[in-house]
Amino acid sequence: MTAAAESTLNSETFLPRDGLQKLISHLSGDGFTVIGPKVDQGAIVYDEIENADELPRGWTDRQEPGRYRLERREDDAYFGFVVGPHSWKRFLFPPRATVATADRTENGWEMATPDEPAPRYAFLGVRACEIAAMKIQDRIFTGGSYVDPVYQRRRESAFIIAVNCTTAAATCFCVSMNTGPRCGSGFDLALTEIAEGFVIEVGSDAGSELLARLPVTPATDEQLSHADDERQQAVNQIQRTLNTDGIRDLLLNNLEHPQWSDVAKRCLSCTNCTMVCPTCFCSTVTEVSDLTGDHVERQRQWDSCFNIDFSYMNGGIVRDDVRSRYRQWLTHKLASWHDQFDSSGCVGCGRCITWCPTGIDLTAEVAAIRNAPRAKASVATETVTPQEGSA
Amino acid sequence: MRGTPPVTACQPANPWLAYTARIHAVRDETPGVATYDLMFDDPALADGFTFRPGQFNILYLPGVGEVAISISGDPHDFSSVPHTIREAGNVTHALARMREGETIGVRGPFGSSWPVDECRGKDVLLVAGGIGLAPLRPAIYELLARRDQFGTLTLLYGARSPDGLLYTDEYGAWRSAGIDVQTTVDRAHTGWTGNVGVVTLLLDRLPLPRTNDTLLLTCGPEVMMWYTIQAAQRRGLPRESVYVSLERNMNCAIGLCGHCQFGPEFLCKDGPVFRYDRVASILKVDDL
Numbered sequence A: 001m002t003a004a005a006e007s008t009l010n011s012e013t014f015l016p017r018d019g020l021q022k023l024i025s026h027l028s029g030d031g032f033t034v035i036g037p038k039v040d041q042g043a044i045v046y047d048e049i050e051n052a053d054e055l056p057r058g059w060t061d062r063q064e065p066g067r068y069r070l071e072r073r074e075d076d077a078y079f080g081f082v083v084g085p086h087s088w089k090r091f092l093f094p095p096r097a098t099v100a101t102a103d104r105t106e107n108g109w110e111m112a113t114p115d116e117p118a119p120r121y122a123f124l125g126v127r128a129c130e131i132a133a134m135k136i137q138d139r140i141f142t143g144g145s146y147v148d149p150v151y152q153r154r155r156e157s158a159f160i161i162a163v164n165c166t167t168a169a170a171t172c173f174c175v176s177m178n179t180g181p182r183c184g185s186g187f188d189l190a191l192t193e194i195a196e197g198f199v200i201e202v203g204s205d206a207g208s209e210l211l212a213r214l215p216v217t218p219a220t221d222e223q224l225s226h227a228d229d230e231r232q233q234a235v236n237q238i239q240r241t242l243n244t245d246g247i248r249d250l251l252l253n254n255l256e257h258p259q260w261s262d263v264a265k266r267c268l269s270c271t272n273c274t275m276v277c278p279t280c281f282c283s284t285v286t287e288v289s290d291l292t293g294d295h296v297e298r299q300r301q302w303d304s305c306f307n308i309d310f311s312y313m314n315g316g317i318v319r320d321d322v323r324s325r326y327r328q329w330l331t332h333k334l335a336s337w338h339d340q341f342d343s344s345g346c347v348g349c350g351r352c353i354t355w356c357p358t359g360i361d362l363t364a365e366v367a368a369i370r371n372a373p374r375a376k377a378s379v380a381t382e383t384v385t386p387q388e389g390s391a
Numbered sequence B: 001m002r003g004t005p006p007v008t009a010c011q012p013a014n015p016w017l018a019y020t021a022r023i024h025a026v027r028d029e030t031p032g033v034a035t036y037d038l039m040f041d042d043p044a045l046a047d048g049f050t051f052r053p054g055q056f057n058i059l060y061l062p063g064v065g066e067v068a069i070s071i072s073g074d075p076h077d078f079s080s081v082p083h084t085i086r087e088a089g090n091v092t093h094a095l096a097r098m099r100e101g102e103t104i105g106v107r108g109p110f111g112s113s114w115p116v117d118e119c120r121g122k123d124v125l126l127v128a129g130g131i132g133l134a135p136l137r138p139a140i141y142e143l144l145a146r147r148d149q150f151g152t153l154t155l156l157y158g159a160r161s162p163d164g165l166l167y168t169d170e171y172g173a174w175r176s177a178g179i180d181v182q183t184t185v186d187r188a189h190t191g192w193t194g195n196v197g198v199v200t201l202l203l204d205r206l207p208l209p210r211t212n213d214t215l216l217l218t219c220g221p222e223v224m225m226w227y228t229i230q231a232a233q234r235r236g237l238p239r240e241s242v243y244v245s246l247e248r249n250m251n252c253a254i255g256l257c258g259h260c261q262f263g264p265e266f267l268c269k270d271g272p273v274f275r276y277d278r279v280a281s282i283l284k285v286d287d288l
Helices: A003-008 A019-029 A128-142 A149-156 A205-211 A221-237 A247-252 A258-266 A272-276 A322-341 A362-371 B043-048 B090-096 B130-145 B168-177 B199-204 B222-234 B276-283
Strands: A013-016 A033-040 A043-048 A059-064 A067-072 A096-105 A108-112 A121-126 A159-163 A189-194 A197-202 A283-289 A295-302 B019-030 B033-040 B056-061 B065-070 B081-086 B103-110 B123-129 B153-159 B180-185 B214-219 B242-245 B273-275
Touching (some): A019 A033, A019 A197, A019 A205, A043 A067, A108 B019, A121 A128, A189 A205, A197 A205, A197 A221, A247 A322, A247 A362, A283 B065, B033 B103, B056 B081, B065 B090, B081 B090, B081 B130, B123 B130, B130 B168, B130 B242, B153 B199, B199 B222, B222 B242, B222 B276, B273 B276
Parallel strands (some): A159 A189, B214 B242
Antiparallel strands (some): A033 A043, A059 A067, A283 A295, B019 B033, B019 B103, B033 B081, B056 B065, B242 B273
């Protein structure tokens, strides 16, 4: 490590705007596939990038319940937007992935699991709520009795370049979920964009090593102050809140609340919220055979608790109406997730609010239940009564 | 963090990997139900596959799909691994068309198990309905193998009709080994001289002299387990002494796919066997 690099360790540095291309080039040179934000079909999505020019420079996103529009900014900031329909989950937990194979041989079926090396991703532009989402999915896919090798291999080799939010959408509520807007850990480098460039924090040795190869200078007090101002702007813009006090018990004690029927009138059960959610992890493995039927791939694809056959069993569907499916999603996300993974399943990114075609806002649904809780508790009661329609 | 750690050396590093197993024998049990004895091709697995009573395997028919099936054999018999299966969906239909010697894939064993060790010194009451006897049979074998460790053993078993009763040719041996086996059917036919009525009728007239030292293990349709537990509670059996085996849609069996969630529980790794007090409150919520 060079002397210059040592002097920048543990203190924030400054990278001029034109240094961003060098950062991308170094990552590519190191063998990473660089994934970053770009404009596609009227939205900012995450895709492979090679040039800083591909970034959504000068664009921002305006979000409301059920509404997302790109607008021109007055400046040409690279990261002057919030989050779009994509999340990094689509790279770590791909929408479609082969988890196993089977081949017919003279001696019967032989099963195997794919062993090709996982792609090495560098993620550019990871927001604080999205780092929180990765930490949540880490617990799901690698923290339990069984480890998912598809996720694990992608996650272990991923290089994370975080970007602190300098603006917030009307749908953001990361402050309520204690996940943002500032990135605290879980990154290799964290950038705060200011007018003349980027103020950079180092989060790992790998980040430090990369930084040493970039044209950085120690950040001046003025630059640090500008970065503070930019980050504070995002904090000031966050208006939406979710009261999480006792939220697990609140929801689990109100499983028969009339609000579930109310939201069911508005919910289309379209699965959008689960597809855009950075933590939703439900999937189904399906058989994909070649024409001979002798080679079979077991393909895992994203599924959703809003799909009607998701709970199909023994000729019946357990959650046969929208009420029970929305209740499953929300109580899992905000309540039983705590039992399962010791945290909320929500990071406050607001995607489910923005991308809901009817603009259902989970913070409003929780508030409705909180404002009119029902004493008729479901979890706390001891009495045993037969289920409706039994016998 | 919840979940039971894997218990056998047969668990591969990659939980998606299925092992090749051969259909060694197929026995018709009742209409639409047959027992498939499986043998692993890998000699190390054939000798070393162990499971605990109540656990299940994932059976895999390439090109068709997977299905979760409880292991219904003797945990101490390593000659083959029996699975008693009712034809219900596309995988079990395809399995019914397969012949001895053909191969399938197996992942497992998965899930929690019946609390056989906790039964020591206690009276044990097993209540099964229909195909629900299959996941309990390994527990019966295990209890009988260690018969002197337990008090009275009773199996109350109900089926819709006499030809729906599983494993009838074993009841004699079980009784000789020290378990009271009582059966009942919902609808009798000519020639049936046994009990007619729901299984709780058997429970209502069963002496339960030591309610604080009796464990109830039950498996069957949820409504049957409901009424069984109610009847047992009326007799003074504490809810902490009741164990149930539950069923939901299972896809991955390793807690990653989300399908089998039941309230906070993943049935595949937290269940399928639960102490009743853990799930009592969520069992009475419709459509959960």
